[in-house]
Amino acid sequence: MAFLNIQDLKIYYKTIRGDLKAVDGISFTLEEGKNLGLVGESGCGKTTAAKAILRLLPENGRIAGGKIIFRDQDIAQLSYEKMRRLRWNNISMISQSAMNALNPVIRIDKQIIEAIRTHENTTKKETLQRAVELFKLVGLEAKRLKAFPHELSGGMRQRAIIAMALALDPDIIIADEPTTALDVVVQDKILKKILTLQDQFNSSMILITHDISVVAEICDKICIMYAGKVMEFGTTSKVLKDPRHPYTMGLKNAFPSILLEQKELISIPGYPPDLVNPPIGCPFFNRCPFGDEKCKDEQPPREYINDDHWVYCHYADQYQDFREKATQGSTWEAVRKRQQELGVV
Amino acid sequence: MTENNSIIKVKNLKKYFSLKSGFISTIVGKEEKFVRAVDDVSFDITRKKIIGLAGESGSGKTTTGEIIALLQKPTDGKIVFNGKKINDLSGKALVEFRRACQMVFQDPYETLNPRFTVRRSIEEPLLINGWGNENKRFEKVKDALERAELRPAEDFMYRFPHELSGGQRQRVAIARGIVLDPVLLVADEPVSMLDVSIRAGILNLLRKLRDNMGLSMLYISHDLSTIKYICDEVIIMYLGRIMEKGPTYEVLSQPVHPYTKALIASVPVSDPDVKREEAEIKGDLPDQIDIPEGCRFAPRCFSANDRCQSEEPELYSIKKGHQAACFLCEPK
Numbered sequence: 140m141a142f143l144n145i146q147d148l149k150i151y152y153k154t155i156r157g158d159l160k161a162v163d164g165i166s167f168t169l170e171e172g173k174n175l176g177l178v179g180e181s182g183c184g185k186t187t188a189a190k191a192i193l194r195l196l197p198e199n200g201r202i203a204g205g206k207i208i209f210r211d212q213d214i215a216q217l218s219y220e221k222m223r224r225l226r227w228n229n230i231s232m233i234s235q236s237a238m239n240a241l242n243p244v245i246r247i248d249k250q251i252i253e254a255i256r257t258h259e260n261t262t263k264k265e266t267l268q269r270a271v272e273l274f275k276l277v278g279l280e281a282k283r284l285k286a287f288p289h290e291l292s293g294g295m296r297q298r299a300i301i302a303m304a305l306a307l308d309p310d311i312i313i314a315d316e317p318t319t320a321l322d323v324v325v326q327d328k329i330l331k332k333i334l335t336l337q338d339q340f341n342s343s344m345i346l347i348t349h350d351i352s353v354v355a356e357i358c359d360k361i362c363i364m365y366a367g368k369v370m371e372f373g374t375t376s377k378v379l380k381d382p383r384h385p386y387t388m389g390l391k392n393a394f395p396s397i398l399l400e401q402k403e404l405i406s407i408p409g410y411p412p413d414l415v416n417p418p419i420g421c422p423f424f425n426r427c428p429f430g431d432e433k434c435k436d437e438q439p440p441r442e443y444i445n446d447d448h449w450v451y452c453h454y455a456d457q458y459q460d461f462r463e464k465a466t467q468g469s470t471w472e473a474v475r476k477r478q479q480e481l482g483v484v
Numbered sequence: 485m486t487e488n489n490s491i492i493k494v495k496n497l498k499k500y501f502s503l504k505s506g507f508i509s510t511i512v513g514k515e516e517k518f519v520r521a522v523d524d525v526s527f528d529i530t531r532k533k534i535i536g537l538a539g540e541s542g543s544g545k546t547t548t549g550e551i552i553a554l555l556q557k558p559t560d561g562k563i564v565f566n567g568k569k570i571n572d573l574s575g576k577a578l579v580e581f582r583r584a585c586q587m588v589f590q591d592p593y594e595t596l597n598p599r600f601t602v603r604r605s606i607e608e609p610l611l612i613n614g615w616g617n618e619n620k621r622f623e624k625v626k627d628a629l630e631r632a633e634l635r636p637a638e639d640f641m642y643r644f645p646h647e648l649s650g651g652q653r654q655r656v657a658i659a660r661g662i663v664l665d666p667v668l669l670v671a672d673e674p675v676s677m678l679d680v681s682i683r684a685g686i687l688n689l690l691r692k693l694r695d696n697m698g699l700s701m702l703y704i705s706h707d708l709s710t711i712k713y714i715c716d717e718v719i720i721m722y723l724g725r726i727m728e729k730g731p732t733y734e735v736l737s738q739p740v741h742p743y744t745k746a747l748i749a750s751v752p753v754s755d756p757d758v759k760r761e762e763a764e765i766k767g768d769l770p771d772q773i774d775i776p777e778g779c780r781f782a783p784r785c786f787s788a789n790d791r792c793q794s795e796e797p798e799l800y801s802i803k804k805g806h807q808a809a810c811f812l813c814e815p816k
Binding site: 180292352355393404405410 | 540541635636639649650651679680681682683684685686687688706707708709710712713736746747748749750751752753754755756757758760763765768769
């Protein structure tokens with residue numbers, strides 16, 4: 140049973156040019172104890188969606204429609220005070236840049252204790268004890284609690300952030316590119332740590348990343364986003380093994396792999412549309428090799444492949460033909476030519 | 485490899501950064517400390533080949549690249565370009581070298597002057613080198629843009645960086661790098677800031693430049709999967725030293741050094757059915773000031789023995805062109 144349910148969520152940013160529709164009607168679900176990977180290019184709205192779940196949007200951003208249902212209540216409608224209690228207690232966040240998430244002039248123990256004591260009535264001593272345990276869990280020595288953030292390496296800082304995110308045993312952890320700034324060896328260790336801890340705490344996670352391979356390794360479900368919309372959603376292995384959306388196919392062909400023998404990587408020509416004036420039809424239309432008039436004029440409906448795999452494409456039934464063509468460089472080269480003729484480069 | 489075949493040869497390259505200690509400790513004669521960023525590194529860049537320089541942050545790969553581009557002076561060692569030592573080039577000879585060796589940086593948002601049009605940015609190196617007249621320069625800029633696959637070139641000439649996407653900016657940076665027809669390009673993490681869908685395009689472009697222009701390249705990256713895609717040879721660095729080097733395919737499919745093995749095993753795999761092996765590596769990267777004695781990887785290595793703690797292994801040959809600095813592959 141889904142315990143976080145996002146329905147037709149819309150988030151707009153006010154700009155001088157008009158509303159920027161960063162997230163425009165996305166729906167997905169997160170199940171208890173499971174991991175969801177939110178994948179897409181920069182500017183596709185994945186971080187914005189995550190911030191909305193915590194109601195941490197910047198001042199010019201607003202939830203313009205839709206619902207974020209968590210345990211029978213709509214987060215979008217909660218009062219400030221109720222929301223404040225929900226944060227960290229129920230939903231916590233691991234941010235990308237640990238250096239920016241920690242206060243550089245306060246020792247780490249103080250920062251953890253402050254976070255815990257803001258939400259719970261405990262004594263300082265108990266809290267400190269808890270902090271020591273948390274540090275042990277994430278694989279840091281207790282003496283590091285007394286350190287300032289700059290005294291720790293990147294990997295250690297990220298571990299400290301994870302310890303803080305787990306401090307109040309949250310139901311959902313939102314991890315925004317938790318390992319992007321780290322080296323592969325450290326990334327590997329941190330991801331494994333997150334997985335074991337999550338198992339221990341039985342919490343769910345939304346992992347935001349542009350790295351499909353990270354999602355392939357640790358997420359049960361994957362949600363492919365593009366230009367503020369969901370393109371494809373489903374079980375990770377299904378979506379990656381049996382992609383139905385041309386964008387997912389394109390991403391797969393563009394992704395270098397260390398194991399597979401790849402003759403040619405193919406990039407997707409062009410770039411995402413302007414979200415102040417988003418296209419009327421399918422947002423991927425001008426980069427898609429298979430689009431036609433219908434795609435240009437009409438938004439594709441949700442097509443179910445089965446109960447937990449769906450795709451937004453008018454021609455989802457032609458996936459086999461698409462998939463074969465998508466592996467050929469010439470297919471995408473034709474898109475580039477079309478874009479040049481239309482002058483949309 | 486014969487002398488003719490290599491475009492750049494570095495020998496026993498060292499770069500130590502001094503940690504300036506205070507006035508008092510100088511008086512009391514405290515020992516001066518160094519960060520040994522690059523510590524005795526030798527390799528060749530072969531003509532028309534892309535050489536990958538891989539390693540974690542702090543491994544000295546960027547410093548090595550900057551020394552080769554003569555942006556930093558080495559503490560010790562020799563850099564030979566086309567058979568001539570270039571450590572102390574100055575004046576005209578230095579300008580001539582800079583024409584032949586260009587750099588492309590990681591962040592296309594910061595390397596382009598936001599107040600320059602694309603044309604001006606690419607024309608800058610031509611102006612500095614006093615190249616041709618205005619018409620000729622215009623044609624040259626146009627040609628560079630087209631080679632960087634920004635077509636039609638006229639559409640891009642008068643745009644400003646903020647009017648371009650990330651991938652297009654990196655292409656402008658590459659166009660600027662190749663406008664003087666260099667023979668060597670040092671590319672420092674050229675795709676790590678770009679989105680996956682665009683990354684492939686830049687990698688393909690670099691490949692084409694090698695094949696069509698005969699450009700040699702030093703490709704610096706921490707990402708082994710992109711290295712696998714475009715590099716002919718790869719050099720694995722750890723704490724300022726070469727751990728393993730050789731033909732990319734061989735090093736990545738049959739790694740010998742425990743560090744290379746751990747590095748490869750740490751890369752996540754995009755196929756959900758594949759279960760990776762556990763990466764065998766202990767602890768964290770040690771402090772670069774107190775580099776461990778003996779093999780510098782020994783404290784994190786599962787195969788280390790007493791000898792590794794005290795003696796530093798040299799690069800041993802495994803196969804033609806494939807070498808590793810580990811006692812495991814020392815010839816008996």
